[in-house]
Amino acid sequence: KAIKDPLAFKVFNINENVKLKKISETAKKIIQIIQENQEVSYEDLLSLGFSKRSIKSLLDKGILIPVESSVKIKTPVFKQPKTSDYTPKLLESQMYVYDRFYFKDRLKAYISLLKKYVKTNKSVLIVVPSIAFGNKLYKDLSQKFENVYFYHDGINPKLQFEIFKEITKNPSIVIGTVSSLLIPIKDLNLIILEQEHSSAYKVLRSPRFETKRVLYYIHKEKNIPIILTSSILSIESYLINVPNLKKDKDVIKSYVEINPFKSTNKTLIKLQSSISEKGRTLILTNKSYYSGFIYCPRCGWEAVCPTCDVPLKTYIQNSIKIFRCPSCKKRFEYFKACPECDFKLKETGFGKEFVFELLKKSEKLRKLLDSNKIVVESCLKDILQFESFDMVINLYPDFILDLPDYRANEKFLRSVIYPLTVAKDSYIIFSNKLESWLAENIWTKSYDVNQTLENFYKKEIDYRKKNKLPPFLKLVRFKIVFKPNQKEYVEKVLKEISSLKVYSFFQKPNSFNYYFEYKSEKEKQMIKALAEKLLKKGLDVIIEVDPKSF
């Protein structure tokens, strides 16, 4: 239908020569929106609720002139509606999700919530994914509230104990990394898990635990509300059937533009013309190295780590190039010629360090780098949520789709959509796959971010269900390390759980690595019971529920 409509994807100019007489309120609104925003498209107007008839009538009167949009996808800047996510009452004791897109809006909601809890002398714990993020949040909240504490493992034990004493005695606002979950905070009445999608919440050092699971048990035992929050919820959190505290839609504030990625040199030319000297620009490269793959175009030789057998990456160290193994981090001397045939080696795949060097080639961009007006990052670190940039540029996230990872689609979506949260004016993506990926997966007119995400979740959940992938495939990794004389015993006791389905299995002379599929809590308990038995015998056992890779 949209393709047949001659106005599809057109944007409008206002004909200044036509006098505006006797026009309706609706027509006035349309004109005002076009005057106040740039490049307002036909689809934008429709999505704002204006009818085709009212748009056409303005065209017939010659007031609007349709023109081709200068970019492929653009959205005008609309004013953010007032959010009314919270009722004045304290929250009922249940689990919630909260996916307000901009962190600054979430922060506002937290503050209004905190005020209510402070008034009633209750404690609130905000769990954060990193110390850097916690420090920023502490700085912000401690200016607005008394009795704010930041508890984490990076502070000295004496101070840590002081904080511990304080928050177990008096109602307070506690910001904490995952270790704060183990503290019996005085009158704790609410826990907020900020950035719930973060991988930091799957704690891999001992004691290993999954934060969201622990939160669920705290909720059950203490009968207090828990909020899982993120700009983009993880698939797992989207799937749990709990109320969302978000009451109205998010409105994207920035222009979005998709450019094809042809070559790094062509990209440099484009960057030179689009980056403004006035504002601040964030460039995301999706990788940190200089180049990701080194090979000989003549004989096919590849630079790989002799110990790990994985491709080496090039990094720059003290302004000279080195090879480094991404797995064991060992460094090697850099060389330009193929060790087999002496031909000149080629490097492909670029990251943050390469982009630095690339930008320095331009006089204008080098100056902006030096004055910190251009920031280059390999990914959108969580602390960047406290900042905003006039322009955000995302360089070539396409490779994520090629990763052998069942979450590739989810990762790609996050790497493309998440940077919008810090883009004030414009967001430019250099990608060859994004447009067709969007069209195939989740296309929505006007870049409605809530609808886009909703469509994505539905499609992705469908895909994972069909292909039996997590969270519809439940796995436990069970690794047993033994001495040669214990092998027979291990094999014998493993028969106790032989009813469990083995998803995959790897064996080494001194270890078994099982991936068991479990269908019920009971089956999981069987693995646990066996692990305890083995531990008592002095064997080394590692259990990982829902492992990240398998």
Ligand SMILES: [Zn+2]
């Ligand atoms: Zn060669």
Ligand SMILES: [Zn+2]
């Ligand atoms: Zn290595």
